[in-house]
Amino acid sequence: xxxxxxxxxxxxxxxxxxxxxxxxxxxxxxxxxxxxxxxxxxxxxxxxxxxxxxxxxxxxxxxxxxxxxxxxxxxxxxxxxxxxxxxxxxxxxxxxxxxxxxxxxxxxxxxxxxxxxxxxxxxxxxxxxxxxxxxxxxxxxxxxxxxxxxxxxxxxxxxxxxxxxxxxxxxxxxxxxxxxxxxxxxxxxxxxxxxxxxxxxxxxxxxxxxxxxxxxxxxxxxxxxxxxxxxxxxxxxxxxxxxxxxxxxxxxxxxxxxxxxxxxxxxxxxxxx
Amino acid sequence: xxxxxxxxxxxxxxxxxxxxxxxxxxxxxxxxxxxxxxxxxxxxxxxxxxxxxxxxxxxxxxxxxxxxxxxxxxxxxxxxxxxxxxxxxxxxxxxxxxxxxxxxxxxxxxxxxxxxxxxxxxxxxxxxxxxxxxxxxxxxxxxxxxxxxxxxxxxxxxxxxxxxxxxxxxxxxxxxxxxxxxxxxxxxxxxxxxxxxxxxxxxxxxxxxxxxxxxxxxxxxxxxxxxxxxxxxxxxxxxxxxxxxxxxxxxxxxxxxxxxxxxxxxxxxxxxxxxxxxxxxxxxxxxxxxxxxxxxxxxxxxxxxxxxxxxxxxxxxxxxxxxxxxxxxxxxxxxxxxxxxxxxxxxxxxxxxxxxxxxxxxxxxxxxxxxxxxxxxxxxxxxxxxxxxxxxxxxxxxxxxxxxxxxxxxxxxxxxxxxxxxxxxxxxxxxxxxxxxxxxxxxxxxxxxxxxxxxxxxxxxxxxxxxxxxxxxxxxxxxxxxxxxxxxxxxxxxxxxxxxxxxxxxxxxxxxxxxxxxxxxxxxxxxxxxxxxxxxxxxxxxxxxxxxxxxxxxxxxxxxxxxxxxxxxxxxxxxxxxxxxxxxxxxxxxxxxxxxxxxxxxxxxxxxxxxxxxxxxxxxxxxxxxxxxxxxxxxxxxxxxxxxxxxxxxxxxxxxxxxxxxxxxxxxxxxxxxxxxxxxxxxxxxxxxxxxxxxxxxxxx
Numbered sequence: 025x026x027x028x029x030x031x032x033x034x035x036x037x038x039x040x041x042x043x044x045x046x047x048x049x050x051x052x053x054x055x056x057x058x059x060x061x062x063x064x065x066x067x068x069x070x071x072x073x074x075x076x077x078x079x080x081x082x083x084x085x086x087x088x089x090x091x092x093x094x095x096x097x098x099x100x101x102x103x104x105x106x107x108x109x110x111x112x113x114x115x116x117x118x119x120x121x122x123x124x125x126x127x128x129x130x131x132x133x134x135x136x137x138x139x140x141x142x143x144x145x146x147x148x149x150x151x152x153x154x155x156x157x158x159x160x161x162x163x164x165x166x167x168x169x170x171x172x173x174x175x176x177x178x179x180x181x182x183x184x185x186x187x188x189x190x191x192x193x194x195x196x197x198x199x200x201x202x203x204x205x206x207x208x209x210x211x212x213x214x215x216x217x218x219x220x221x222x223x224x225x226x227x228x229x230x231x232x233x234x235x236x237x238x239x240x241x242x243x244x245x246x247x248x249x250x251x252x253x254x255x256x257x258x259x260x261x262x263x264x265x266x267x268x269x270x271x272x273x274x275x276x277x278x279x280x281x282x283x284x285x286x287x288x289x290x291x292x293x294x295x296x297x
Numbered sequence: 298x299x300x301x302x303x304x305x306x307x308x309x310x311x312x313x314x315x316x317x318x319x320x321x322x323x324x325x326x327x328x329x330x331x332x333x334x335x336x337x338x339x340x341x342x343x344x345x346x347x348x349x350x351x352x353x354x355x356x357x358x359x360x361x362x363x364x365x366x367x368x369x370x371x372x373x374x375x376x377x378x379x380x381x382x383x384x385x386x387x388x389x390x391x392x393x394x395x396x397x398x399x400x401x402x403x404x405x406x407x408x409x410x411x412x413x414x415x416x417x418x419x420x421x422x423x424x425x426x427x428x429x430x431x432x433x434x435x436x437x438x439x440x441x442x443x444x445x446x447x448x449x450x451x452x453x454x455x456x457x458x459x460x461x462x463x464x465x466x467x468x469x470x471x472x473x474x475x476x477x478x479x480x481x482x483x484x485x486x487x488x489x490x491x492x493x494x495x496x497x498x499x500x501x502x503x504x505x506x507x508x509x510x511x512x513x514x515x516x517x518x519x520x521x522x523x524x525x526x527x528x529x530x531x532x533x534x535x536x537x538x539x540x541x542x543x544x545x546x547x548x549x550x551x552x553x554x555x556x557x558x559x560x561x562x563x564x565x566x567x568x569x570x571x572x573x574x575x576x577x578x579x580x581x582x583x584x585x586x587x588x589x590x591x592x593x594x595x596x597x598x599x600x601x602x603x604x605x606x607x608x609x610x611x612x613x614x615x616x617x618x619x620x621x622x623x624x625x626x627x628x629x630x631x632x633x634x635x636x637x638x639x640x641x642x643x644x645x646x647x648x649x650x651x652x653x654x655x656x657x658x659x660x661x662x663x664x665x666x667x668x669x670x671x672x673x674x675x676x677x678x679x680x681x682x683x684x685x686x687x688x689x690x691x692x693x694x695x696x697x698x699x700x701x702x703x704x705x706x707x708x709x710x711x712x713x714x715x716x717x718x719x720x721x722x723x724x725x726x727x728x729x730x731x732x733x734x735x736x737x738x739x740x741x742x743x744x745x746x747x748x749x750x751x752x753x754x755x756x757x758x759x760x761x762x763x764x765x766x767x768x769x770x771x772x773x774x775x776x777x778x779x780x781x782x783x784x785x786x787x788x789x790x791x792x793x794x795x796x797x798x799x800x801x802x803x804x805x806x807x808x809x810x811x812x813x814x815x816x817x818x819x820x821x822x823x824x825x826x827x828x829x830x831x832x833x834x835x836x837x838x839x840x841x842x843x844x845x846x847x848x849x850x851x852x853x854x855x856x857x858x859x860x861x862x863x864x865x866x867x868x869x870x871x872x873x874x875x876x877x878x879x880x881x882x883x884x885x886x887x888x889x890x891x892x893x894x895x896x897x898x899x900x901x902x903x904x905x906x907x908x909x910x911x912x913x914x915x916x917x918x919x920x921x922x923x924x925x926x927x928x929x930x931x932x933x934x935x936x937x938x939x940x941x942x943x944x945x946x947x948x949x950x951x952x953x954x955x956x957x958x959x960x961x962x963x964x965x966x967x968x969x970x971x972x973x974x975x976x977x978x979x980x981x982x983x984x985x986x987x988x989x990x991x992x993x994x995x996x997x998x
Contacts, residue, residue: 095916097916117921118921121915121918121919122920123918124917124918125917125920128918130916136913136916138579138910139583140576140579140580140910141575141576145579148575149573149917151570152570152571152572152574153572153914153917153919154918158567158569158570197917
């Protein structure tokens with residue numbers, strides 16, 4: 025089973041993280057080391073178009089910081105993050121919101137749908153913010169909903185939907201704009217195992233259709249749906265694991281081994297799995 | 298330590314305290330300014346009547362201020378509750394860190410004190426400025442000059458200051474106690490989780506909203522029609538029905554409004570699917586269950602405020618307008634000898650009866666009678682005070698009286714059509730008196746006005762009342778012929794002139810005929826003597842002379858029913874109506890502040906509850922301008938729609954009030970009311986601006 029339609033080919037790079045560091049508690053760089061937290065320390069990696077990449081690491085490893093930097097919600101202290109050929113660390117104000125709007129799609133741990141809007145409207149909102157003409161919106165929303173199997177809940181409000189349905193609506197919202205990159209932050213964190221599997225299969229399917237997905241998770245099962253896993257520990261790159269066509273169960277065991285390795289060396293290991 | 302925390306908190310949440318500060322400030326300013334009005338007497342050159350009126354104004358404002366104080370208590374407590382609710386988590390944190398409840402209560406009290414004291418001081422400063430402004434308004438309204446030679450005087454009232462400080466100190470103490478109770482009673486778990494409370498998402502059905510909206514518009518329309526058709530001269534079941542319907546309609550309107558807007562915009566797909574429009578509309582709709590009651594109350598209160606202010610000022614302007622017409626003579630003395638009714642016939646006035654023989658002995662010559670009476674009473678020399686006089690008698694031919702019913706029959710017109718609801722229903726039985734052309738022309742000449750001329754077979758109609766003048770004008774246009782004591786006389790012209798000095802128009806219609814058309818056996822119902830004096834001193838002295846004749850019990854004096862001097866008319870009517878106008882402004886102002894503050898606080902609470910939603914929009918890449926636009930639209934809907942509906946209600950009510958005010962003269966809402974409306978709008982707008990800016994700061998997280 026291929027992990028993506030471009031698997032095995034040299035893909036154009038969508039995301040390039042170059043030597044990114046993030047320090048908290050630094051003001052003018054003159055504080056003593058004791059008061060500085062090094063959340064990221066010279067992290068570099070790249071994501072090619074059409075990849076489904078997982079980022080794993082124990083709590084406090086810096087994976088959330090990395091995701092926030094990629095999402096342009098936070099900015100790195102040094103280094104560059106290039107998405108779609110643009111250095112996002114140099115973006116300011118309106119360029120930032122335009123970048124988030126046009127290049128990124130988000131799936132959060134809790135679906136983060138607007139409870140006042142129907143599923144249809146939640147998905148359409150991503151398009152109306154982009155000022156897509158109204159006549160194009162309907163077809164695109166319905167197509168996205170069909171891909172994720174939520175066509176029958178479009179008229180419902182979030183409080184009338186199950187957690188899994190909400191999360192798939194969020195996934196539809198994230199992909200309906202055809203962003204360069206979909207960022208998913210522990211998307212299965214709040215789901216029961218059945219819904220989680222459904223969502224992961226949906227994400228894998230979207231990936232097959234061409235979406236580039238970057239998913240942060242600490243759960244090996246979730247990670248096993250990815251094509252490649254980037255491990256982070258203590259703010260540094262710990263290693264990388266490629267699926268390379270392996271069966272999901274095989275890949276799962278490989279991931280679990282790495283997680284165990286990683287945990288063996290650190291005190292935070294208990295939280296990792 | 299606690300003080301530092303409290304001060305820091307206030308500085309940190311200036312935005313939250315903004316509305317509280319503004320409300321207390323305006324409340325203090327208005328409360329002081331109006332309560333300090335009594336002090337204006339010290340610096341304005343008032344006459345005795347004006348002074349009395351001003352005492353009355355002071356008393357009434359004192360009374361109304363009790364009510365106003367209650368409104369302010371409610372507002373301050375309401376604003377305070379919002380502040381405490383906003384900061385529950387913060388208080389929870391203090392408690393969790395081991396601070397005692399007493400300490401937290403003390404912090405909250407200290408904060409209230411700091412903000413209260415600051416707004417009290419600033420409010421008093423603004424209030425002193427406002428009272429200075431009111432001084433000039435009074436000076437213009439009462440036509441009284443500032444006594445000081447420079448034309449400038451500083452007015453300050455220690456009493457009002459003490460009263461304001463006392464009232465607001467009491468309000469602050471009450472608010473602090475309530476806050477303390479709220480904090481002391483709250484459980485830690487509730488304080489910590491105050492933010493994560495799940496909102497009750499009860500959505501109304503959209504088609505139902507459409508129907509309800511249509512129903513509400515119909516109900517309001519029906520109430521308007523009821524009001525316009527029936528007026529408000531007398532309390533009637535229709536008036537009660539209109540009042541109930543307008544309230545019901547307003548509540549329904551706001552209950553269905555957001556659903557209606559949503560459905561309407563949804564029909565226009567490109568509009569609905571543009572930017573954050575659907576988010577904004579859904580936001581409005583989601584809040585309908587909690588906001589429609591507030592919006593309805595705000596709308597009805599604004600309606601009251603607008604109507605009372607425009608009506609109050611309108612009455613004053615109407616009075617001032619009719620004064621011009623009604624003060625052509627230095628003085629007028631009126632003797633009403635009797636009344637006539639088509640069914641009951643002539644009835645002599647019992648109050649006049651004992652003196653009637655004297656009038657008869659004088660041949661009904663008022664000037665002669667008054668001269669003699671003054672001599673008898675030693676009340677002064679009538680001739681020395683008077684430059685010239687003219688007497689106008691109103692006759693009724695008892696055997697063949699012309700009644701309003703006859704006039705209607707002859708003209709084929711109905712007075713009720715043009716006069717609206719402000720005429721007494723039994724009017725058809727009332728007589729239309731005859732006056733002699735020679736007397737009328739003498740009186741007109743005395744006032745320096747053009748005399749009337751009548752051809753053979755012609756008569757004229759005179760009326761200074763706006764209620765009936767249109768009816769008579771139509772009659773002239775139709776060439777109506779009136780049966781006057783056996784002769785047919787064509788109504789050739791109409792004159793709106795007033796033949797006496799009166800506070801408000803009294804003559805609803807007399808027919809002017811050539812002297813020989815008045816039958817010899819006609820009875821005088823009423824005589825009026827118009828007098829011109831050479832100077833204001835003479836006028837005052839004449840006023841005293843007439844009062845003496847009027848007050849005496851000596852049967853050998855001329856019977857007087859009413860006397861008016863020009864100065865009295867000016868003072869009485871202007872002063873009284875000014876008191877009304879002032880009260881209307883005072884009440885209206887406080888009500889507008891109350892409405893705006895309630896709306897503002899509700900919107901700010903909403904915004905703080907919605908921080909998460911706006912944050913999500915930002916993550917989805919909605920630019921700041923788009924998010925601010927959505928917020929602006931929401932706040933605008935909440936401020937604008939109650940105002941618009943209130944203005945619509947007020948327009949309808951004022952149209953009806955115009956009929957009522959027509960009794961005093963033509964209603965002129967005028968520049969004064971517009972100025973007031975502009976002031977109110979400015980206050981309302983200021984609240985809108987503060988609310989929007991505060992909400993914007995909140996949703997930035």
